[in-house]
Amino acid sequence: MLTIDQMRELSPAEARLLIREGKLDQMGSVADGYMQVNMVCLPEKYADDFREFCRRNPVPCPLVSETAVGDPTVVLDVQKHKLLENGNVATDIPKYCVYHGGDLVSVEKNIVEQWKENYVGFLIGCSFSFEGALHKAGFPSRYRIKGTVVSMYKTNIKLCPSGVFKGYYVVSMRPIKADKIEEVRKITSKYGQCHGSPIAWGYEEALEIGIKDIAKPDYGDPIEILEDEIPVFWGCGVTPQYALVEANLPEEVYSHHPGFPLVLDIHENDFFGL
């Protein structure tokens, strides 16, 4: 098993190879500094609605890129960067969710067979992309150190609907010392297409956004919050997956498993011009 520092130093290609071989299934500490993305895969006929859904909700659903229709090995180059070399969106994620009619029907190691020729994958920025920057600045996320999955919660914050897609924000949470919020806001605000700065913080705001029990996340694992810390909430790329489930489409649809995104070949310095 790799140490956290070994995971941080993996290249994206090395990480994806280990994942394909079933030897890595923790993503929060992997390949620090490289873009990680959440994924949903759906029939092309919903693609326009979904794109507009992302455009209308850029904080929880920042669309980074798309695959070619029917081909998960081609990641179209919206930003004119090479995003995925010798990669496959249908195999390079540790765990996939298969949804049908609004229900999770199975969790798969890959979705090669499922990815039909009329399906397109959408890649949505993930807050794991700024874990490296937080770590370097002296704010390593506790879940990374513990080797668990970040805590994620459904909220009562409404999304702007688009066609068949609507729903509510999902957020990720990291405990941060109360007097460090401004510093953490500043660091993460640079990662606009990976949810950017937090959308809420503190126990009072947690209740306001509909999180009744912080110890019971809807996705991922619970995490301890120390006495001098408060919970800080970021938009989360599980949001579009939740909206996809709520859309209750007649076709099967696919996503990454919450907390297990895809690592791309592009470095944050190139993507964000940091």
Added chain:
Amino acid sequence: MLTIDQMRELSPAEARLLIREGKLDQMGSVADGYMQVNMVCLPEKYADDFREFCRRNPVPCPLVSETAVGDPTVVLDVQKHKLLENGNVATDIPKYCVYHGGDLVSVEKNIVEQWKENYVGFLIGCSFSFEGALHKAGFPSRYRIKGTVVSMYKTNIKLCPSGVFKGYYVVSMRPIKADKIEEVRKITSKYGQCHGSPIAWGYEEALEIGIKDIAKPDYGDPIEILEDEIPVFWGCGVTPQYALVEANLPEEVYSHHPGFPLVLDIHENDFFGL
């Protein structure tokens, strides 16, 4: 007094001249097909926070353009289009709000004296821009025909915060026949930078988004809803103004008066490529 058809046929320059002369104070029917924009004016030191606030909330706060700092006659050309010729953002709006410390302190005919050299104006897309298209398609808004101001409501839908700015969506409402919702969604969805398609519709969703009494709008005038109609809600450019008030800044800040936006020289066909 002009008839509704005379108002619809005014050119933007003619409309702005009449406004400057105090001869026109209804904007919903003016210069059909031309872009109308809401306005807030604030000290430059808040500009970055405000821009990011718009980026994070593109449906209620679609930023179309900005003035030069200290000069309301220069509308910077984000889209490489000429937006305002021989115009002045400080005089060409029928009514302005002056806010201080979170309170409305006065309503003015112009803000020439108030617009100090460190102030910048932000122009935010207005749903009046698609009134012409609705009218042409057989859905003339009732408030236009009555010569009143569109109904606007504060909601419980949270905005994504940015720096000092946070708050809740404001929405505008138009009664639409229940079986015409899809058609109206399709028409307005083309106007992405003017709030695009509606974010909610029907009496049940009105309650859900926190509108308790549709007969009592927070801004503008009430409007009759016929038996075969339902209320349909769009993002509204009064949202940033409300966020500005909530920010409770120590400096004076300015805005258009809700329902009285600025008409620009650019036609929707050129702006949206319709």
